[in-house]
Amino acid sequence: MEWSVPVNSMLKDEVNKLNYTLIPEGFKGDVREVRLMQECLSKLIDGLGEQSADAQGLNKVITTAEKLRNTATHVLYLLKDANAKDGSGDVIGMLKVGRKHLFLFDEHDQVCEVEPLCVLDFYVKRDRQRHGYGRLLFDHMLADNETSPFEIAIDGPSPKMEQFLARNYGVDRLLHQNNNFAVAPQFFQHTNELRSSLCSTPAVSAAVGRFAAPKPASAIANILQGE
Numbered sequence: 001m002e003w004s005v006p007v008n009s010m011l012k013d014e015v016n017k018l019n020y021t022l023i024p025e026g027f028k029g030d031v032r033e034v035r036l037m038q039e040c041l042s043k044l045i046d047g048l049g050e051q052s053a054d055a056q057g058l059n060k061v062i063t064t065a066e067k068l069r070n071t072a073t074h075v076l077y078l079l080k081d082a083n084a085k086d087g088s089g090d091v092i093g094m095l096k097v098g099r100k101h102l103f104l105f106d107e108h109d110q111v112c113e114v115e116p117l118c119v120l121d122f123y124v125k126r127d128r129q130r131h132g133y134g135r136l137l138f139d140h141m142l143a144d145n146e147t148s149p150f151e152i153a154i155d156g157p158s159p160k161m162e163q164f165l166a167r168n169y170g171v172d173r174l175l176h177q178n179n180n181f182a183v184a185p186q187f188f189q190h191t192n193e194l195r196s197s198l199c200s201t202p203a204v205s206a207a208v209g210r211f212a213a214p215k216p217a218s219a220i221a222n223i224l225q226g227e
């Protein structure tokens, strides 16, 4: 017989923050209960991850419970409808964020080395979309991280995401980068401090001695591709 823990018993709040521990804030229980809860939560996260990939036409799933457990820097926000499923609750959306080391180009093709908070995955269940749930999740994440839509990078924004940002936050266009990330043009105003300390076009000096030997493929090219 398969056991399942009601969503309302696992997740206490409307928006719940999860990290690699896979233990929601405020959850109480013994070892057996924690394991059972993690098993049920993992199934929910895997299901949402698959639906999100499907909705975005991706051939690989971005969000799984296992990936979350293995990436200490990622945070997953889960949105709950406490009244769904006859009052036992259901998870209706998710938003995954994390910091990434990126080289981004501004509108004047100036490169900038930054480590912004990135939206890595974002999904609201198909029959719940366009009811303001995405906004609710996104607002929570912004407040939690004390940031704004102009200071974050989006990994592979979908057309719906672009419309979502324009409609809800006035981000009327995004600068798409070669590494699949995109940022608002205003992003670079917000990174002024980083710009002065981190941004510069690397000076190229003439190679001498052993440094003049042929080099393997450039590591920066890999970084620019988001590797």
Ligand SMILES: CC(C)(COP(=O)(O)OP(=O)(O)OC[C@H]1O[C@@H](n2cnc3c(N)ncnc32)[C@H](O)[C@@H]1OP(=O)(O)O)[C@@H](O)C(=O)NCCC(=O)NCCS
Pocket (backbone or CB within 6 Å): 052, 055, 056, 121, 122, 123, 124, 125, 128, 129, 130, 131, 132, 133, 134, 135, 136, 154, 155, 156, 157, 158, 159, 160, 161, 163, 164, 165, 167, 168
């Ligand atoms: C992007 C997404 C998370 C937004 O969540 P949401 O709950 O629908 O968003 P909200 O209700 O808070 O905001 C609604 C706005 O988002 C945009 N939007 C949402 N669904 C849309 C759709 N099917 N077609 C076009 N725009 C859509 C619109 O701008 C909409 O405003 P409008 O209804 O006045 O035109 C959701 O549409 C989704 O899961 N899409 C599929 C997965 C995806 O593309 N994820 C983004 C990855 S970067």
